Amino acid sequence: MVKLKVIPGMILAKAPPWTRKRTLAGFIVKNGPPWLGRPEELSPAQLAVVVDFAEKAHRLYGTTGKMNYKGVDMPAIAVKLAGEMKKGVGAYGGVSPEDRRRERYTRTERVSLPHLRSLLEKKRAEITRAGMRLVTGE
Structure with a gap:
């Protein structure tokens, strides 16, 4: 007989007969959903x-x-x-997949190349001020 320990955030599930995963007496241990045990999420x-x-x-x-x-x-x-x-x-x-996709698309910030260059210059200045060396692929 196998003694099982309870692992927080893990689920013990019955494995389907065609699985190639290693099983423990026909069961597999897998991650639960992110809200497992936290219904407020x-x-x-x-x-x-x-x-x-x-x-x-x-x-x-x-x-x-x-x-x-x-x-x-x-x-x-x-x-x-x-x-x-x-x-x-x-x-x-709930939200339809199209609405979810549209929201995800509009939520992401569009960044221009000049903005990225100015950000890189700021980071280089911070590193130089701190006395560290910046290693780049240039």
Whole structure:
């Protein structure tokens, strides 16, 4: 029997049968999401999904049996829950991928070559003032 220690920020997950990763009795250790254990770091849209999912799952608690979903027998509670959840981009108030891409593009500052040259000169002056030597590829 293997004794496992709890590693903060890590998840013990069942490995799929086709994995090439080293497994520990069929399990792999992987990094969790950045908000693991810190729900306050979720966005409002993510929190809305979590709350909605928890409420619907709580209401369906006790559902037993299997249902055929796309040719696969799945637990009935999973099929019913998937049918009740809202779907699509922005269903819970999130941002569409296009809007996210546009925001990322406009958020990045455009820098000109003269600005970069002046920044380099400032850095060289700071290093010279500090008495250190600047090594460049010139």
